[in-house]
Amino acid sequence: MNNVAAIKSTTFKRRDTLAGVLFSLPAIIGFLAFSAGPMVASLVLSFTNYSISRPSSFIGFANYAELFSGQDSFFWSSVRVTLAFAAMNVPACILTAFVIALLLNNKRLRGMTFLRAAFYIPSILPIIATAMIFMWIMSPDFGLLNAILRALHLPTSKWIYGNAVLPSLLLMTSWCSGNIMVVFLAGMQGIPNALYEAIEVDGGGTLRKFLHCTLPLMTPTIFFNTVMFLISSMQAFLQAYIMTQGGPNNKTNFIVYYLYRVAFEFQDIGKAASLGWVLFAMILLVTGLLFWSSKYWVVYSDDN
């Protein structure tokens, strides 16, 4: 009997593995065809001084040394602003999206379909359009925000055009967090009603339902969203490219934007490639830390 069971379970496992591989095959093929080669290429390039107009040669770790030694005037500041932006952007957007999802998950809410659509729409707008609108909203002289502040006799700000540029960008990114919100909403709707009913039977109120049921069961979704959003925040580019051109005073000179400048403004492709790999390593490290921390706070329903 035991033997049969063992054989059965191994064939199942094998079948599962096969199915898994088959399902992920498109992604694997895509990676091999489009990503693997260029990745290797960029790694190789990062050890050269390849520039658009000059012949190139291997220079070992010189590009990396130039970055880390501080010889490059912009590298460390761009690492700082990238990390600062990610550190602000992730909690701000995850929190906003989570709270909105909570509100929209209320079954007694009127006009729910409309509201869900309304909160989701910003994330399907082209970022260029969103950025242009926010540039107007945050205009120091003619913008909506300063007009409101003036009407309330509050001090105005230069928003994205002054020192407050990073926090100001959060206004826009939070506004666009509809796609995170949708994932949260889906997660919340996957929580079995029976659990809430059980709390009701035990006499628990809304707060208890949230603390003991919604929040723990949502941790895997929060974890997933945090990882995905952290990665995209560290790759911030468009805000800098469209709205601030890395300024003012390099305060939005994010690593990817700096990479773009090094490659196409300074024509230093080798160094740009090395910047790409430094960012890759940073993201790997930060994501690794998140995964490590997940065992302390992420609850999977089958772990009880």
Place this chain on the structure above:
Amino acid sequence: MKQKTRLLALSMAVVLTAALFVSCSSSKETTANPSGASSASASPAQVAGNNEAQENVTLSFTYWGGSFEQPLMEKLIKGFEAQYPHIKVEGQHIPADYEAKMSAMVAGNEAPDLGYIRDFMALDFAKQDMLYNIFDMIDQDETLERDDFVENYFLYWDEGKSYGMYTAGEAYALFYNKEAFAEAGVDPLPTKIEDALTWEQLLEISKKLTLDQNGNNANSPDFDPTLIKQYGLRFDFNQGGYMPLVHSNGGVYVTEDGKFGLAQPEGLSVIERMGDLVTTHHVSPSPAEVKSLPSTAVSLTTRQAAIIMIGQWVLLDLSESGVDFGVGVLPKMEDAYSTSPGWGTIGIFKSTEHPDEAFLFWKWLCDPENSEEAHKAGLWMPLMSKWYTEDEYVNRWAAGNQAHPEGYIDAVLTPAINNFHRHPSAYVKNFAKIDALVQPALERMYLGEETAEEAMQGIEAEVEGLFEGVYK
């Protein structure tokens, strides 16, 4: 995320393939023309010989420019094609991010046959033997001599080697909204160099012309600098804004002994005074405020700025907008009057298979006989001398039309010949990287975070470390 990494990776792949192609093609070139420049200069003549066969040729040509400039250029291209039916010019208008696109094209071995190039990029390309020496091409041409052109407008990468001329003649000046002047009771700006305003006079006028939402000017005790409706003077924050004034103050960008000119007294005092316009006097918009203003030309039309300090190419947009505007000379600082051109050239790439046709097109554009419209419309000043010196020719473009107001000849045309300094981007090696340090430092000053002295001296050592010499 995957998509973004993929994009990044893809672009790297493109670059790598490009690298392969570039190295292949350059090796081909070197085997074919082992003697480099001299053989390259011989080829136009050879092609000229074959020209009688009139085989069909397609040239690719890239250029930048505003919304009025593109249709104008397309018209010029059509005119050229009509005259030379065997040549087709594929004009590609690149309105923004021109340097990045040009870099990508060159990296992808897709460089145009000829095109606008920022002078600092062209300088680098020329040094790598990627551009033709325009002198060689002019010397080969029987209909042209070097002396036909304005000497000021040639750009050099070495002794006797020019990577091209400016895209057109240009010169910085002041342009003002006449209605705003009349309302404020301010006299028209002087158009003659000898009458040029001092800095203090310009500041006084700018104060009278700076109005807040309640109509108070900057001299009024009730003036609210946080709610400005009309700025007195708008200027560019890049070299175009400060270099003519620095030159006029006896300063330079790089001193003879390799020091950073903007940190030296002559340069610094100009930078400081420009900073004061923004932070102390509130008569000029800061970089932050400029971001929410329309283009320089439009802000003059809409009276968000009463005076603008910019290159004369703005005449095209101003005359198209129909605003009633005047022209004046720049202020004069402590030394001689100075004006500067733009910072673009037309380069003919050595990778072209049709250098002769490319030169023919360049030559055609340069001659106002063909491109009179672009000159009359205010976009270009001629590159050829007689259009400055002989009244008959001068009057064909610089007077008697909507784009060239009274006083233009004194205020713009004459200084372009007599009081002319190239911008540093034309001759300072490594300019892109140096400017990447200078611009944020200026922003710190305009934001009021640092004084001019702190900003400029703070980057002095680093800038001097990036100096790799000049070609003058």
